[in-house]
Amino acid sequence: MLIKNAFLRRRRSHYQQLTEFERGRVVGLREGGFSFRAIAERLGRNASTVHDCWQQWSREGTASRRPGSGRPRGTAEREDRRVRRQLRARRPVACIPLTPNHCRLRREWCQARAHWRAEWRSVVFSDESRFCHGASDGRVLVRRRPDERLQPTYLWPRHTGPTPRVMVWGAIPMTAGALSWLSQAP
Numbered sequence: 121m122l123i124k125n126a127f128l129r130r131r132r133s134h135y136q137q138l139t140e141f142e143r144g145r146v147v148g149l150r151e152g153g154f155s156f157r158a159i160a161e162r163l164g165r166n167a168s169t170v171h172d173c174w175q176q177w178s179r180e181g182t183a184s185r186r187p188g189s190g191r192p193r194g195t196a197e198r199e200d201r202r203v204r205r206q207l208r209a210r211r212p213v214a215c216i217p218l219t220p221n222h223c224r225l226r227r228e229w230c231q232a233r234a235h236w237r238a239e240w241r242s243v244v245f246s247d248e249s250r251f252c253h254g255a256s257d258g259r260v261l262v263r264r265r266p267d268e269r270l271q272p273t274y275l276w277p278r279h280t281g282p283t284p285r286v287m288v289w290g291a292i293p294m295t296a297g298a299l300s301w302l303s304q305a306p
Contacts (some may be wrong), residue, residue, distance in 0.1 A: 149162065249287075
């Protein structure tokens with residue numbers, strides 16, 4: 121028994137707390153007439169730990185562990201749940217969210233121009249795009265789990281020096297060969 125308890129004492133971490141079961145055993149064994157040293161040997165704990173547990177039982181009538189002092193909470197649990205609900209990844213939209221009304225208006229616009237022939241010759245399609253060579257365009261990448269707070273350790277800043285950028289604008293008239301089939305449709 122002594123060898124087993126010595127082995128358990130060595131395996132135990134230095135500051136491990138008594139479990140609720142062990143606290144109950146201390147109270148039961150002490151009420152059964154055992155000494156603090158005998159209880160400590162049976163549990164594989166220090167005699168002063170057993171004594172402190174018994175003193176708490178004598179003083180307060182409970183052997184349960186009191187909550188430790190720590191940093192006070194900055195938010196309540198309810199606020200934490202609200203913050204978790206509201207946190208989302210802010211990703212750019214891949215497509216335009218169209219409502220049924222938008223779809224109807226687009227269909228009407230297309231149907232009104234379905235029989236255009238000469239009018240399409242005066243239409244010019246244009247677009248512009250910005251291209252950044254090498255580095256980012258000022259955005260910061262954030263890698264974290266949804267349950268983690270936003271901290272600087274989760275931010276991956278990108279290159280902050282001058283970045284070569286090119287803005288490209290392009291226009292295609294309807295009379296160009298690429299889209300001329302639209303004006304010649306039956």
